[in-house]
Amino acid sequence: MVEQFQAPKGTHDVLPVESYRWQQLVASFAQVMGGAGYGLVQSPMFEDIGVFQRLGEGTEVVRKEMYDFYDKGERHLALRPEGTASVVRAFNQHRPTVPWKVWYVTPCFRYEEPQAGRFRQHHQVGAEALGSADPDLDAELIATQHDFYQRLGLKSVSLRLNSMGSANDRRAYTEHLAAWLGQRLDDLDPQDHPNASEHPLRVLDSKRERSRRIIAQAPHITDFLSDEARAHFERVQAGLDALGVAYELDTRLVRGLDYYTHSTWEFASAALSGAQNAVGGGGRYDGLAESLGGKPASGVGFGAGIERILLAADAEQALDTDGGAVEVFVVDVCGGSAGRDITFELRRNGISADRAFDGRSMKAQMKVADRSGARVALLVGTDELAADTVTLRYLRSGEPQVTLLRSGLVEQLAPLLARA
RNA sequence: CGGGCCGUAGCUCAGUCUGGUUAGAGCGCCGGGUUGUGGUCCCGGAGGUCGGGGGUUCAAGUCCCCUCGGUCCGCCCA
Numbered sequence A: 001m002v003e004q005f006q007a008p009k010g011t012h013d014v015l016p017v018e019s020y021r022w023q024q025l026v027a028s029f030a031q032v033m034g035g036a037g038y039g040l041v042q043s044p045m046f047e048d049i050g051v052f053q054r055l056g057e058g059t060e061v062v063r064k065e066m067y068d069f070y071d072k073g074e075r076h077l078a079l080r081p082e083g084t085a086s087v088v089r090a091f092n093q094h095r096p097t098v099p100w101k102v103w104y105v106t107p108c109f110r111y112e113e114p115q116a117g118r119f120r121q122h123h124q125v126g127a128e129a130l131g132s133a134d135p136d137l138d139a140e141l142i143a144t145q146h147d148f149y150q151r152l153g154l155k156s157v158s159l160r161l162n163s164m165g166s167a168n169d170r171r172a173y174t175e176h177l178a179a180w181l182g183q184r185l186d187d188l189d190p191q192d193h194p195n196a197s198e199h200p201l202r203v204l205d206s207k208r209e210r211s212r213r214i215i216a217q218a219p220h221i222t223d224f225l226s227d228e229a230r231a232h233f234e235r236v237q238a239g240l241d242a243l244g245v246a247y248e249l250d251t252r253l254v255r256g257l258d259y260y261t262h263s264t265w266e267f268a269s270a271a272l273s274g275a276q277n278a279v280g281g282g283g284r285y286d287g288l289a290e291s292l293g294g295k296p297a298s299g300v301g302f303g304a305g306i307e308r309i310l311l312a313a314d315a316e317q318a319l320d321t322d323g324g325a326v327e328v329f330v331v332d333v334c335g336g337s338a339g340r341d342i343t344f345e346l347r348r349n350g351i352s353a354d355r356a357f358d359g360r361s362m363k364a365q366m367k368v369a370d371r372s373g374a375r376v377a378l379l380v381g382t383d384e385l386a387a388d389t390v391t392l393r394y395l396r397s398g399e400p401q402v403t404l405l406r407s408g409l410v411e412q413l414a415p416l417l418a419r420a
Numbered sequence B: 001c002g003g004g005c006c007g008u009a010g011c012u013c014a015g016u017c018u019g020g021u022u023a024g025a026g027c028g029c030c031g032g033g034u035u036g037u038g039g040u041c042c043c044g045g046a047g048g049u050c051g052g053g054g055g056u057u058c059a060a061g062u063c064c065c066c067u068c069g070g071u072c073c074g075c076c077c078a
Helices: A018-034 A049-053 A084-094 A135-152 A167-182 A190-198 A200-204 A209-215 A227-243 A306-316 A337-347 A362-372 A382-387 A409-419
Strands: A046-048 A067-070 A076-079 A100-109 A121-130 A157-163 A261-269 A278-284 A299-305 A328-332 A353-355 A376-380 A389-394 A402-405
Touching: A018 A100, A018 A121, A018 A135, A018 A306, A046 A049, A046 A084, A049 A076, A049 A084, A084 A100, A084 A121, A084 A299, A121 A135, A121 A306, A135 A157, A135 A227, A135 A261, A135 A278, A135 A299, A135 A306, A157 A227, A167 A190, A167 A200, A190 A200, A200 A209, A227 A261, A261 A299, A261 A306, A278 A306, A299 A306, A328 A337, A328 A362, A337 A353, A337 A376, A337 A409, A362 A376, A376 A382, A382 A389, A389 A409, A402 A409
Parallel strands: A328 A353, A328 A376
Antiparallel strands: A046 A076, A067 A076, A100 A121, A121 A299, A157 A261, A261 A278, A278 A299, A376 A389, A389 A402
């Protein structure tokens, strides 16, 4: 017996009918972003590992979840753990005119233990605007992301917003926080001790009960904002207010990616439970382009997890799997030649059509026709073949069946389909 | 990294606690009936190394040990 292969741990196949929801989701995203002047960017799924390492020392996905490997040329590469780094690298490499507004859809890889809504390969849609520090772009991206969820019919999604200030503000706050936490180590959960000194911002994310009690009293980043950073943040909020996007300010929101400055935000779904309730998030990143070897350039963007969104959609019964069905199903019990020819005649004239294969019985073919979702079946039996006709049978209504002439089929069919 | 649960028909699962005739159901597949040769209704049939290995027993899907795989929770993230 030969080994039976299956998808690697933490990965999954997306098959019809489920994949139809993916198509809808991605199509919606393309439409929303395209309609806002964002163009599609396709970049490699793997990069020199340095591209991702520059995302920051405190970034969990970089520290311990990187899916890295050496190629035959001894290059140290890594599969992308998130979408922004490649886009910024591409921006540095090609120097497009700014603001450069792009969107993407991509798999993301993180080597970790899989769980509900958490995979080794998951998929994200996302968008970035590079080369401009205008706070209206922060607001534009947040509002567009919001509109995207709305368009999908998600009602339980809520937005939390924070500002990390400028790089200097962030640094000053981080140092202050480290010192503050250092004096209260005994009150923190022991598991958070390493982060308290190494990555103090991560501690704000802690969900451990004991730590949370202390965190509630921690100093607020917003008290460390420079006038400029404060003005930026206020403009973003004014934008969201004007655009009717509800949000909640949360000074503890730091997010897992280390590179954020100024705006940082996260959309969570109340329909998802536990630690996997984030359906997307983003922020501004002032230093990233430079740390990737480019000229200083600001940028802002977000990512949203497709699997998470679909989990939320499940819970809310949004985004159905209906649709994707052909209009016509051709049943041929006379060898399949007529079925083959009619199917293509319809398709080439813009009518979607499918047929049965393997010379199955009329009964079996009709069952397939029924399940296919097609509205009508076209039947070719010996009678029809002899008379050069085709029988049209309605599969979704009780209307009586109709005999059509084999020639000029498309012209006869079009009006019937239009009202069926 | 720590912990829970699950591997039985192509698919979704029951049966395992309390070991005992030929291991079941629904869907799918094939055939028959009804039908306008013709989906939905009815009847029948095919299909199973009970994840793998070892052990206990007169007897193991069921109990014990080992092992492989999946899944979920915590931490963190999408």
